[in-house]
Amino acid sequence: MDLGLSGRTALVTGGSRGIGMAVARRFLREGAAVVICARDAGRLAQASARLIEETGGSVEAVPADVSHEGALDAVVERATERFGGVHILVNNAGRTSGSDPESFDAVDERLIVRDFEEKHLGYLRAARAVRPYMQSQGWGRIVNVTGMAARLAGPISAGARNAAVVHLTRSMAFALGRSGVTVNAVSPGITATERLDDLLGLDAQRRGVSPVQARADMEAQTALGKVVSTDEVADAIVFLCSELASGITGEHLAVSAGRGQGVHY
Structure with missing residues (x-):
């Protein structure tokens, strides 16, 4: 299936590992050029080298902290210099919740x-930085990665920031839609990233169970009885960025293996 991404340039923040790196890899395999940014310059360089080795694609790696005002402007400038x-x-970009009370x-x-x-301001700043290019092209795709905490009571900070990103997504969709730009949000559920074992260990310690039991309990909360892979999340994100998703904007998609029994409509 041709997603119509060949020749496009994608900027992925938090692209040095986990979901971000999986997204970058998927774009490269679809023929897009990719710019990745993250705070850790060493890890970013390693990710870039690995992506190039695996796909043979074009990758530009730019160290940046998205919480700093102006950081994304510099990343977009580099992307424009390299890829036009x-x-x-x-x-x-953003911390993985679960390690802080x-x-x-x-x-x-x-x-x-x-x-x-x-997360909220970082995403807003990034969107504002790319907006002139997307509007001048009459085409653009923005996907905001948020999280299931937006739908779950309990985690005060993660829930608030993720709910705010969902609202931001809908607002951006209306602000940019007439310029040919779609904006959607994706909420990964518990995902098999490099940090999953650490998070399972913390959860097990808090509840006095084994890490194996902690994972089994997490999986039991989903309809599919599993955690999702980074590739499963990446596939959904890249689809929303494709020509095939031109009629979808302002929406919030959960990629969670069916976590929770709540009904959202």
Whole structure:
């Protein structure tokens, strides 16, 4: 199936590992050029080398902290110098929740501020940085990676930042839609990234069970009885960036193996 992405340029924030790296790899295999950014320059360089080796595609790696104002402008400038513009933005940078206490009594207010600076404002700044290029082209795709905490009571900071990103997504869709730009959000469920074992260990320690039991309990919360892979999340994101998804905008898609029994309509 041709997704119509050959010759496009995609910018993936948080692209040095996990979901971001899987998204970058999928774009490259579809014939797109990719710009990846992340805070850790060493890890970013390793990811870039690995992606080029695996796909033979064109990759530009730019160290950047999306929580810093102006950082994304520099990334977009580099992308334009190398590839002539940006057609696709995948906002993926942000901490993985689960390692910091986020209950009503325990959440640190500084964590909430950091989360909004990094994710909500970071995504907004990135979208504003690419907007002129997408509008001048009359075509663009933006996908904001959020999280299932937006639908679950409990994790105060993660829930608030993710719900805010869903609202931002819908607002951006109306702001940019008449320019040929679609904007959607994807919420991964529990995903088999490099950090999953660490998070399972923390959960097991808190609840006094084994990591094996902690994973089994997580999987039991899903309709498919499993955690999702980074490739499964990447496939959904890349589809939303394709020509085949031209009629989809302002929507929020969960890729979670059917986590939870709530009904959302």
